[in-house]
Amino acid sequence: MKKTLLLLTFLAVAGMSSTSAQAATHYVSGFGGVSWMQNMDASDTYQYATGGSIPAASLYNYSSNTDLGSGLAVTGAIGCDYGSYRLEAEVGYQTNDVKSAAYYNNGVVYEWPTNAANTTKTDRVAMKGDVSVLSLMANGYYDFDLGSKIELYATAGVGVAQVSWHNVNNVTNVYQGEDSAHNIVSPGETISGPVRFVANPDPGFNAHETTLAWQVGAGIAAPIADHVKLDLRYRYFATTDFTLADSGYFGAQNTNLSSHSVLLGLRVDF
8 A cells, every 4th residue: 555655756747747758947956954853752552461350550551752753854856937927846754862751651751760769750761773764755836936037946746755663762771670589670670779770681672664744934035046946945744644553561552753844955946
C-alpha cells in the first residue's frame, strides 16, 4: 500500500509537470537549515499484563513523552514554474538528537533518582541516540509578485516519510541498593543501600517506520543573479499516526512526529 502511494506521488507530480510544459519554466532547488522537532508522545496500542489472572488496576498501560530538541534539515527539489503557481517533487531529510524522556504507567510518571541517597528525583531521564526522517513530497506553491522579481509565497505538500530511530536509550542505568538477601531491588522498592549510576552499555533501540506526511509553509525569494533566486522559508512538517514496533521494553506504541524548520537555499531556473 505504501509503495503504491509512493508511486502515485511520483506519477502525480510527473503528470502535473507535463501539463502546459511549453509554458513552464523548470527549476531545481536546494535548502538547508535548522529543524525543531516537537516532543513526541507515544502510548501502548493496548493494555496488557505479564500473565495470570490479575485485577484490572494491575494492567500495564505504558506511555512516554520524548524531547527531540533541534537538529539539521535539508531538502532538494525539481519543479515547474507556471507564473503564479509552481509544482514540484521534493526529497527531504531531517535528524534530531533525543535529549530526554518521561515514562508513564497508567498515567503515573516514573521518578528517576538523581543522587546516591535516593532523596531527590526527576520526572525526566537523559537520553542518547537520534531520530531522523526521510521524506518524498509533492508540493504546490502560490507566488505573490512584490515587484522587482521578488516573490512572497505559500506552499503545501503531501507524501510519504520514513521515520527512523538510531541507538535510542537512556544515557545511564540506575541500580538500586541491595536488600537483606543481597539482591538488587527494582526502582521504587525499599532499598538498604545507595543508588548506583552506571553508563548504559546497551546500544539502544533501532527501528524504521513508513507513514504518510504533509507540510505547509511560507517564504520569500529574491533574484541574486540571472536565473538564480535566494529563497528563505518556514516549514511545518508532520506525519500521520503510525505504530512503532515493539522495542523489547515497551509493547507496540502509537505515535506521530512533527517539526518546525527554517530553511535557506537557492532556486535555479533552466
